[in-house]
Amino acid sequence: MDKILRGFEHFQSDVFPHERDLFAHLAHHHEPRAMMITCADARVDPSHILQTRPGEVFMLRNAGNMVPAYTTAMGAEAATIEYAMSVLELKHIIVCGHTDCGAMRAVLKPELAGELPAVRNWLRHASCARRIVQDRFGHEEEEIRLRRLVEENVMEQMVNLHTHPSVASRLLAGAVSLYGWVYEIGTGHVFAYDAGRNEFRPLQPGMPAQMLPRMRTAGNAAFAD
Ligand SMILES: [Zn+2]
Known part of the structure; x- marks a missing residue:
């Protein structure tokens, strides 16, 4: 101390x-420039990584950079997102996961959260990512599955953002862009989701915002009428 x-x-x-x-x-x-949703992990220091000054990035942090779907939990995350969209009118939302994430490791190995009922309950927000990794990468070794899970979880939370009315409305109007990132602690690199290639690749200046294919499908169906 x-x-x-x-x-x-x-x-x-x-x-x-x-x-x-x-x-x-x-x-x-x-008047922040962007909203960043990232993990509470002390090794992830957005202002350091992005070299931003006080006032530039509106932060939402929790274990595992989760965005609970609007219909299941109207808690701190929903309120913070609503404020960011409706009052601050932010045009960019970055969901940023990171390597060696303890929350994601516990998603992969639920026994790690055996005596942590609040954590166990919270990690259900990564259920889709967990299932996808289990089904597609179940045969891989743990560290590879963890990396895939970190990436899938970023995409799952981007999907969940669409369930928040303030985000959905602004997405439809083209007033907000979503970005999915993974910060690699050991190298300082950031990998951004590229929908065209359906993979995470090194972040470059000028990389466009990304719309996930499965979100696009869901969006088209939802907005058809
Ligand atoms: Zn983490």
């Missing part, structure tokens, strides 16, 4: 004075 308190002391005495103007502006303006 001493290190954390010394860090605050450093912020107050050495950092804040140099950014006084920024904080004076932020005191009355909340």
Whole structure:
């Protein structure tokens, strides 16, 4: 704890004075550029990875970067997403998973959460990803299955975003874009979902937002009439 308190002391005495103007502006303006939904894992530090400054990224964090479907849980995630869409009118939502994710490892091996009823209950939001990985990659070794699960989970949460009315409406209007990323802790690389190739590939500046094929199908059916 001493290190954390010394860090605050450093912020107050050495950092804040140099950014006084920024904080004076932020005191009355909340205009982030994008929303990021990512894991609570301490090794995932979005402002560090993206080199953003305070005020630029609206964050939603929880174990496993989950987006509970709107109909099953109207909790903190639903409220935060609704605010991001309807009040902040954000145009970009990034769902970002990461390698070596403890939540995803527990999805893969439920016995790890045996004595953690709240965690076990929470991880059900990755049920589709778990089933897909089980059926398609069940024969692979654990680390490969974990990587596939991290990726499938990002896609599952992107699908779940479509169940939130504020997101669905803005998607239909072309007012918001979705991005699916996986942050590789050991290398600092970010892999982005590319719907054209149906795979995650290294993030490049200018990569377009992605619409998952299965979402497109669901969307067409839902919006047909
Ligand atoms: Zn994680």
